[in-house]
Amino acid sequence: MGQSRSPLDVADLEYLAARGWRGTEEADLGDWLLRAGGGFTGRANSALVVGDPGRPLPDAVEAVGTWYRDRGLRPTAQLPGRQSRAADAVFAEAGWERDEDVLVLTAPLTTPPDDGVAVELSPAPDAAWLAGYRHRGRALPPSAGAVLTNAEDVVFASVRLEPEPAPLAAVARGVLTDGWLGVAAVTVAEQHRRRGLATAVMGALQRWAADHGAAWVYLQVTSSNAPARELYRRAGFIEHHRYHYRYAAP
Structure with missing residues (x-):
């Protein structure tokens, strides 16, 4: 990129x-x-x-x-x-x-070559995908499915390296909006990290988005997540802007 x-x-x-x-x-x-x-x-x-x-x-x-x-x-x-x-x-x-x-990081969309990792794309998340996505390190609440699927052009990527009932090795979510691919929920199981699986699922999402006419990609990453920030830097993403949340006093 x-x-x-x-x-x-x-x-x-x-x-x-x-x-x-x-x-x-x-x-x-x-x-x-x-x-x-x-x-x-x-x-x-x-x-x-x-x-x-x-x-x-x-x-x-x-x-x-x-x-x-x-x-x-x-x-x-x-x-x-x-x-x-x-x-x-x-x-x-x-x-x-x-x-x-x-x-918030952005980059022009490219179509990286297939690296041989089998990535399955599905229009809806199954139970294995939902179990594989660890939001802030935690399992998902019951309301997660409705939020994850509430978009027009959405796809769910998964990598399985071991037969069921073993958990998935990696998951990610892609969404297409006005020619932009949004990447989120990139999660690699701890025992499968440092094997290029995050790059593989992102590459599959980029190829899917390119086939649907996308030209740009964006994603969000917390400032404290140094490994993810380095991964995205190597992939060619640059910082577009930052945001933060404020919470009312309990």
């Missing part, structure tokens, strides 16, 4: 990514997007703070808190890039706690 700059700005890429990883309920607060999905993942259960909420910022922060509490969820806001600094200061003043940075 080359080192070209993305054709989308922060707001446009965040709105596009929000369509690729959606909650099961959404509402608008001016330009802000409120999302709820049973508590599974920050992106599906946070207010995307982009643009103008259509009311004074302290009132918007209060409205976000109310919307999530009404759904039994901890109020959460996703604050991307420099454009969210004014809102971020108001969330901070209201006592909302800040999480670590998440890097």
Whole structure:
């Protein structure tokens, strides 16, 4: 992959990514997007703070808190890039706690050669795939399936190196939105790491997306995940912007 700059700005890429990883309920607060999905993942259960909420910022922060509490969820806001600094200061003043940075990385889509690893692609995640995806190191909650499949063009990649009932060796999720491939849920079983399986599933997703007309790819990685950041750096991804979450005090 080359080192070209993305054709989308922060707001446009965040709105596009929000369509690729959606909650099961959404509402608008001016330009802000409120999302709820049973508590599974920050992106599906946070207010995307982009643009103008259509009311004074302290009132918007209060409205976000109310919307999530009404759904039994901890109020959460996703604050991307420099454009969210004014809102971020108001969330901070209201006592909302800040999480670590998440890097949004982009690259032009390429079609890497098949490296011989057998990667199966499926339009829906089966039980083995769901068991193989460890979100932040934990097993998935019951609400995960509805969030994972709530997109128009989505595919689930898996690598099996041992016969069932042994778990899958690697999994990943790809979603196609307006010519962009979004890669997420890349998980390699601990006993199979450092064998190129993350690269293999990403390559399979890129070939699938290229066949469907994609030209760019994006993904998100936490700033503390040094091994993944190095993997993506070697694959040619560059940082587009960062975001972080803020959580209302319990």
